[in-house]
Amino acid sequence: xxxxxxxxxxxxxxxxxxxxxxxxxxxxxxxxxxxxxxxxxxxxxxxxxxxxxxxxxxxxxxxxxxxxxxxxxxxxxxxxxxxxxxxxxxxxxxxxxxxxxxxxxxxxxxxxxxxxxxxxxxxxxxxxxxxxxxxxxxxxxxxxxxxxxxxxxxxxxxxxxxxxxxxxxxxxxxxxxxxxxxxxxxxxxxxxxxxxxxxxxxxxxxxxxxxxxxxxxxxxxxxxxxxxxxxxxxxxxxxxxxxx
Numbered sequence: 001x002x003x004x005x006x007x008x009x010x011x012x013x014x015x016x017x018x019x020x021x022x023x024x025x026x027x028x029x030x031x032x033x034x035x036x037x038x039x040x041x042x043x044x045x046x047x048x049x050x051x052x053x054x055x056x057x058x059x060x061x062x063x064x065x066x067x068x069x070x071x072x073x074x075x076x077x078x079x080x081x082x083x084x085x086x087x088x089x090x091x092x093x094x095x096x097x098x099x100x101x102x103x104x105x106x107x108x109x110x111x112x113x114x115x116x117x118x119x120x121x122x123x124x125x126x127x128x129x130x131x132x133x134x135x136x137x138x139x140x141x142x143x144x145x146x147x148x149x150x151x152x153x154x155x156x157x158x159x160x161x162x163x164x165x166x167x168x169x170x171x172x173x174x175x176x177x178x179x180x181x182x183x184x185x186x187x188x189x190x191x192x193x194x195x196x197x198x199x200x201x202x203x204x205x206x207x208x209x210x211x212x213x214x215x216x217x218x219x220x221x222x223x224x225x226x227x228x229x230x231x232x233x234x235x236x237x238x239x240x241x242x243x244x
Contacts, residue, residue, distance in 0.1 A: 025043055038065045
């Protein structure tokens with residue numbers, strides 16, 4: 001069994017120290033003894049009637065003192081009894097004051113807890129709203145990125161089209177310059193007429209055209225010569241007019 005310890009109260013003010021007996025009142029043996037707070041008797045827990053299993057809390061009065069109180073007899077004179085009673089009263093007052101402080105502190109903690117719970121609820125709502133706003137912003141950002149990619153692709157297509165158009169115009173301009181250069185070249189120039197197939201074809205076409213023009217010019221001249229005698233003959237015809 002656990003050791004029996006007296007209640008932590010101030011010792012009697014008689015100046016004689018602890019006046020409790022050293023042996024159990026029932027069995028007259030030493031050991032772990034429970035002291036009465038109103039007399040000098042001590043008891044084993046097992047020697048009490050009924051026996052105790054644990055040390056009682058607070059002030060404890062032995063059975064004999066209880067009987068004397070019930071019989072309204074004078075208690076055994078003990079110089080430290082009054083001091084113990086006052087100490088017990090002070091102890092109870094201190095405990096009651098401590099209890100009040102603890103209850104007040106508990107109430108304050110309860111109020112603070114409610115405030116913290118309310119604050120946590122507000123923070124949770126704020127976090128939820130922030131997450132919703134974040135998701136909305138991310139969705140808008142994704143849509144804007146898709147639109148931006150489409151615009152970039154369209155710009156690349158326009159740039160490619162403009163580049164191809166400029167390249168085509170450059171090629172056409174180069175061909176025109178080349179044609180003008182070939183047209184301006186004379187037979188006595190340093191460039192050989194047959195060196196370029198295009199120039200050769202153009203020269204052949206020019207020669208054929210010149211020959212055709214000469215033939216047409218010669219045919220027209222011969223036709224004029226053949227017509228003039230006939231017209232002369234017709235004018236000399238005796239009919240006075242031109243015969244058809």
